[in-house]
Amino acid sequence: MSESKSESKPDKKPHRVSARLPRGFADRGPAELAATRDMLDTIRKVYERYGFEAVETPAFEYTDALGKFLPDQDRPNEGVFSLQDDDEQWLSLRYDLTAPLARFVAENFDRLPKPYRSYRAGWVFRNEKPGPGRFRQFMQFDADTVGSGSVAADAEICMMAADTLEALGIARGDYVIKVNNRKVLDGVMEAIGLAGDENAGRRLTVLRAIDKLDRLGVEGVRLLLGPGRKDDSGDFTKGAGLNEEQVQRLLLFTGWGEPTGAERAVSVNKLRLDSFERAVGESSSGLAGHAELVELREYCKCSGYDDRIIIDPSVVRGLEYYTGPVFEAELTFEIPGDDGKPVRFGSVGGGGRYDGLVSRFRGEKVPATGFSIGVSRLAAALQKLGKLASAEPVGPVVVVPRTAALAPHCMRLVQQLRDDESLRALPGFAAEMYLGGGSFKGGLRYADKRRCVVAIMIGESEIEAGKAVVKDLIEGTEQAKAIETNAEYRAQRLAQFEATEAELPAAIREILARHSA
Structure with a gap:
């Protein structure tokens, strides 16, 4: 019996997969790769000059090792990209480079010198909504000192950040290293009635709101401190639920203005230290933070960095694990904004002291401090300044x-x-x-x-x-x-x-x- 037409038809062509880049990710060509390589090499040389040595950790960690500071610890795939292995253990792509370092130090504690000074560069991943300039994968370059509780370690990190920016071609006066202290912030929280474990969630919401001052402005942060804020896309972010008096006190604390230039940094530092001491009142935590900032300023002053490292109340750092001094590297030169008006380029890195992170693994206090550079953002700034090679490398x-x-x-x-x-x-x-x-x-x-x-x-x-x-x-x-x-x-x-x-x-x-x- 002859084959029917339908039986003799050839199979349909296989489905052609659409070539498309996932949202929040980016391809990089030879010019960008070459420029980034040169930039990382410059950063590495500065870090090594300060005595830091290289270490590398894997992209995946056990989810519980990444810590409670993640956006939502009850839902492992919120904020981080997660999967379960064949042992039904949750693994997550690293959210930053600090938590993996804490795990590495805890696991190798007895063989490592203390303090342990290390640096590492690598990709980190955020399972968050992408947007203009906001990626789900980006590179960081970190340096950390683990095992020293001395404020000298914090001061040294700040000085190294300043040296790094200058080594990359950013002129003195076009950047500033801003410093605050989480203990001072805790003292202010205590003063507005947000002390205690029962207010931990609201404090975190407050800190994350204040951390957005540069991006959202005073009115945007006011909404996040109060009832909440709806962004341009219609997404609503729940606020901290503070009353108007609490909101106003926090905004006054963070809104004392920025220095107009490096020549004002010394007087601004003294002014703000005096203001901090008044703001924390009788809070023991706040007074301890104030004393640490006084000591940090003295280290910077005697080493010739007092005009580049300033005390600034707006620096809070959004992550929960910081316990003392916190830092922000900010570029102060202006670039044209979307509306053509000049705007500051802003932050290209930050960090601080996190004395409780390694102790999660060891059950004992292990002090630590560190700094992280946002490589892509800093590269964009260098390109604006003409300090980053943009030409593709010569071929063979x-x-x-x-x-x-x-x-x-x-x-x-x-x-x-x-x-x-x-x-x-x-x-x-x-x-x-x-x-x-x-x-x-x-x-x-x-x-x-x-x-x-x-x-x-x-x-x-x-x-x-x-x-x-x-x-x-x-x-x-x-x-x-x-x-x-x-x-x-x-x-x-x-x-x-x-x-x-x-x-x-x-x-x-x-x-x-x-x-x-």
């Missing part, structure tokens, strides 16, 4: 065979170039063979797309003569602008010459040097 020297049969000869030649000591000494030197098939035209088109400076072409006649054709692609492009026809272009053999294999390294060095000046 490309050896192009005329036919596939010549590929083995060209592969040998490429390897000789890679092994040549004089070429390897050149920054960023690389060499490759064109793998797209035997065609000079295709190889040169590929070299242009790779931003190559030099192409080497090998045909049968070149092999017989023991030579290669060297082409200066940049000079060739310039000369081609004066050529009117394809025939004339082919006849001119622009910016190219022959060289023996022994002469190739010197010829390549000369062309690269000419275009790197």
Whole structure:
């Protein structure tokens, strides 16, 4: 019996998957990667100059190890990206780099020197609503001192943050390191009736609201301290439920204004320390925080940083685990806003003392302090200042065979170039063979797309003569602008010459040097 038409029909084409980038994530090209690499290397050198050593922790941690400061500890996938492994243990992508460090120190406590000074860079992940400039994956670069309760450790972190910004090209006066103390804030909370464990949730809401002063302004924060706030998308954020008197006292505490320049920092520091002492009243916690700020200021002053590190009541840091001094690195120069009006660039990093985080694992107090740089945000600032290389890196020297049969000869030649000591000494030197098939035209088109400076072409006649054709692609492009026809272009053999294999390294060095000046 013959097959029916329906039975003989070929299977439908497989479904084509749509190529789409998940919201809140970003692809990065060679220019951004190269610029970021240079930036991270500069930060690393400053951190190492202060005696910090590198450590790396994995992207995943057990969810309970990340700590109670997460947005919602009762729902593991709120705020963090989580999954269960085959042992039904909850794992989460790290929310920051500090909690994984606390786990690492606790797990290796006996073998590590104390204080333990370390730095680490890596991606962190937030399962939150993405928006303009707000990503679900971004990079941080942290430095922490674990095992010292001295205020000197906090002062040193602040000084290192200042040195880091200057090493990256941000001029003194275009940034400020702002310092506050959570104990002072606790004293103010006590003064407005929010002390005690029963008010822990409201205190956290208050701190997170104040932390948004730069972004939302006074009126936005006023709503978050009171009944709540609806954003432009219609999403509602529940407020702390404070009355008007409590709200006003908090806003007065945080709204004493910013310094107009580094020359005012010294007098501003004294003014604010005096104000803090009055604001905390008889609170023992508040008075202890005030004393720590006085000591921190003295360390900064005697080391020559008093004009760059200022006391500022608006710094609260949103996470719950800070226990003492808290810091914020803010860029003070202005950029055009969305409406064309000048706005400050704002915060590019922050941190503080977190004496209770490691103790979650060990049951004993282990003091710690640290600082975290938001790499992407700082890179954007450096680009605005023209301090971040934006050009894509120069491509490799490309050896192009005329036919596939010549590929083995060209592969040998490429390897000789890679092994040549004089070429390897050149920054960023690389060499490759064109793998797209035997065609000079295709190889040169590929070299242009790779931003190559030099192409080497090998045909049968070149092999017989023991030579290669060297082409200066940049000079060739310039000369081609004066050529009117394809025939004339082919006849001119622009910016190219022959060289023996022994002469190739010197010829390549000369062309690269000419275009790197």
